[in-house]
Amino acid sequence: MKIILPRAVSTSLLLSALLLASGAALAWSKQGHQLVGELAQRDLTPAAQREVDRLLAGEPVPTLAGVATWADEIRAESRGAGNALGTLSSKWHYVNFSGKGCDYVPARNCPDGNCVIGAIQAQAATLADRGRSDEDRRNALKFIVHFVGDAHQPMHAGLASDRGGNNFQLNYRGKGARQGEGTNLHGVWDYWLLQSAELDNTRYTRRLLELPLPPDPTVGAEHRPLQWALESCALIESQAIYPPRRRITDAYLDQHRPLAERRVRQAGARLxxxxxxxxxPPRP
Ligand SMILES: [Zn+2]
Structure with missing residues (x-):
């Protein structure tokens, strides 16, 4: 008789659920985006906090974490009933670099600003512009909360050759999950790494706040969103994110989870x- 330990059962159920969810492969899991919002909210200045509160007043959950997955939701809607903003913004969740050196030519890799780098830049400008309507600025804020998270997920700033890992199929060979289940590398980074920690948002936020936040080399750099995306792309090779033989085990999740957590922490501070x-803004 095979004895299944409770821990194995929960991992198995969790991963089955995640496998279903990862079919969509949109972005960090809901939790990843909410954590970025949660962390950022703590670092707002009082004046910024007041304006965020005013802009989000009519939202069901009027916090940065509460609106963090809105961009994915309208994108999903755009596939069915048709949400014009969801369709327009569908390319704003990622950037595909060219070649192994993460080469970036705006006209090729971000045509007309339609990638995560261009979107963060444009939406930040809209948010800052008090001459724009509240609705435009509210949407801009909701977009930024989401896209700063996306830019820090290495597979959202990956290589065009396999669509940021979406075309890199692999098998999960862990102890708890069903053997041989297929998924792709993008899905692993969107969902599995953080979800397999099995922490709720409150506990996860506490854990992330304990992580050191080293000096940020992109402070003062021109075009910071580009630098953040380039960092993501560089991590793919330097951290051996592509598993050999298209197979991963629990050891892969345990090995790479700290990097995923570091990226969420950085994203929160930068957001x-x-x-x-x-x-x-600082007064002149
Ligand atoms: Zn996204």
Whole structure:
């Protein structure tokens, strides 16, 4: 008789659920985006916080975490009933670099600003512009919360050759999950790494706040969203993100989870800086 330990059962159920969910492969899991919002909210200046509260007042959950997955939701709707903003923004969740050196030519890799780099830049400008309507600025804020998260997920700033890991099929060979289940590398980074920690948002936020936040080399750099995406792309090779033989085990998840967590932590800090700069700029 095979004895199944409770831990194995929960991992198995969890991964089955995640396998279903990962079919969509849109972005960090809901939790990843919510954590970025949660972390950023703590670092807003009082003036930026007041303007965020005003803009989000009519939202079901009027916090950065509460609106963090809106961009994915309208994108999903655009596939069915047709949500014009969802369709328009569908390319704003990622950037595909060319070649192994993460080569970036705006006209090729981000035509007309339609990639995550261009979108963060444009939406931040809209958020900062008090001459724009509240609706435009509210949408811009909701987009930024989401896209700063996406730019930090290495597979959202990966290589065009396999559509950021979406075309890299692999098998999960862990102890708890069903053997031989297929998924793709993009899905693993969107969902499995963080979800397999099995922490709720409150506990995960506490854990992330304990991580060190080293000096940020992109502070003061021109075009920071490009630098963030380039960092993501560089991590793919330097951290051996592509598993050999298209197979991963629990050891892969345990090995790479700290990197995923570091990216969420960085995204939260940078998101707060971006919103503070837009809503509470230093006075001349
Ligand atoms: Zn996304």
């Amino acid at each position: 707060a800086e971006l919103i503070n700069a837009a809503l509470d």
